[in-house]
Amino acid sequence: xxxxxxxxxxxxxxxxxxxxxxxxxxxxxxxxxxxxxxxxxxxxxxxxxxxxxxxxxxxxxxxxxxxxxxxxxxxxxxxxxxxxxxxxxxxxxxxxxxxxxxxxxxxxxxxxx
Amino acid sequence: xxxxxxxxxxxxxxxxxxxxxxxxxxxxxxxxxxxxxxxxxxxxxxxxxxxxxxxxxxxxxxxxxxxxxxxxxxxxxxxxxxxxxxxxxxxxxxxxxxxxxxxxxxxxxxxxx
Numbered sequence: 349x350x351x352x353x354x355x356x357x358x359x360x361x362x363x364x365x366x367x368x369x370x371x372x373x374x375x376x377x378x379x380x381x382x383x384x385x386x387x388x389x390x391x392x393x394x395x396x397x398x399x400x401x402x403x404x405x406x407x408x409x410x411x412x413x414x415x416x417x418x419x420x421x422x423x424x425x426x427x428x429x430x431x432x433x434x435x436x437x438x439x440x441x442x443x444x445x446x447x448x449x450x451x452x453x454x455x456x457x458x459x460x461x
Numbered sequence: 462x463x464x465x466x467x468x469x470x471x472x473x474x475x476x477x478x479x480x481x482x483x484x485x486x487x488x489x490x491x492x493x494x495x496x497x498x499x500x501x502x503x504x505x506x507x508x509x510x511x512x513x514x515x516x517x518x519x520x521x522x523x524x525x526x527x528x529x530x531x532x533x534x535x536x537x538x539x540x541x542x543x544x545x546x547x548x549x550x551x552x553x554x555x556x557x558x559x560x561x562x563x564x565x566x567x568x569x570x571x572x573x574x
Contacts, residue, residue: 378559378560379559379560381562381563383563383565388549388568388570389567389568390465390551390565390566390567390568391504391551391553391563391565392565393562393563393564396560396561396562398560436503436504438563440559440560447491447492447494447509447511447555447557447561447563448494448506448509448519449494449506449553449563450506450520451496451503451504451505452503453501453502453503454503
């Protein structure tokens with residue numbers, strides 16, 4: 349089964365509001381990454397949080413990681429219409445599987461102007 | 462400019478006609494992989510390569526072949542395409558360390574009729 353299940357599957361908000369997306373996973377991770385995909389295009393890396401980190405910021409993005417609950421969240425503050433996209437979390441494996449990413453199904457975010 | 466280039470971007474083919482989707486990266490990355498993206502299933506890894514002449518199966522390898530004769534290229538080969546291989550395909554590369562981001566190509570939309 350897929351790792352990195354995401355919630356909600358779709359999120360619709362107004363410009364200026366905050367958007368929160370959640371990601372859960374089942375097995376151990378080396379890191380948890382978030383990617384953005386504009387309709388039908390390639391994925392773009394947003395942020396990576398290591399398993400020994402709890403929170404990370406990048407511009408309007410804030411990512412948290414709770415390894416005890418095997419969950420992560422992505423917060424986009426003061427959203428803009430240009431943030432409309434699909435967002436995916438990806439579990440980064442370690443050991444002999446380094447480099448392998450296991451993706452969730454994604455959250456479709458729509459930001460209305 | 463650092464990039465992963467896939468070709469072609471769009472392809473319509475008939476069942477059984479062998480095809481190759483090319484992927485090239487200019488970042489001297491060791492790790493390359495192929496994913497397919499289907500509605501409701503997120504991205505699933507097909508094959509990956511940790512270096513030249515080193516490849517291994519991902520989660521959905523059936524019906525696909527790959528090769529890694531040069532560090533920069535990682536072609537995906539469909540020897541006898543079938544309609545269930547209609548999908549959006551992405552090539553990705555990373556430096557392969559424990560905590561590194563992946564760079565994605567723009568995708569190849571394949572339709573097998």
